[in-house]
Amino acid sequence: MAISKAFIASLLISLLVLQLVEADVEISNEKNDSGSKIDCGSACIARCNLSSRPNLCHRACGSCCAKCNCVPPGTYGNYDKCACYANQTTHGGRRKCP
Known part of the structure; x- marks a missing residue:
């Protein structure tokens, strides 16, 4: 039971990290569209x-x-x-x- 809770927690953390990385890529692309080289x-x-x-x-x-x-x-x-x-x-x- 403890293993499944740990697995679910690590899965949620992984999804959060992926979401943050994707948001960072979108922000950097928006900055590039605004004129910065x-x-x-x-x-x-x-x-x-x-x-x-x-x-x-x-x-x-x-x-x-x-x-x-x-x-x-x-x-x-x-x-x-x-x-x-x-x-x-x-x-x-x-x-x-x-």
Whole structure:
């Protein structure tokens, strides 16, 4: 019985922490929309950390970040956090930003 109470308590704390992290990401994106510049270099290093072609990834991420002033969190996906970044395409119609 004590184990299940501890499990439920840890689950609730985990959900609270996830909610706080998500709120922090949204606040940082709102700040970026208001005109403050982000550090594209460090944001792209984090984004391209696991890329099989890191130089190409950094170059594409850097140009997208310069245009949009945002980089989605994580190493892949999360494009809903930065619509401008997600909408950049190559001449062939493929997604430009990693």
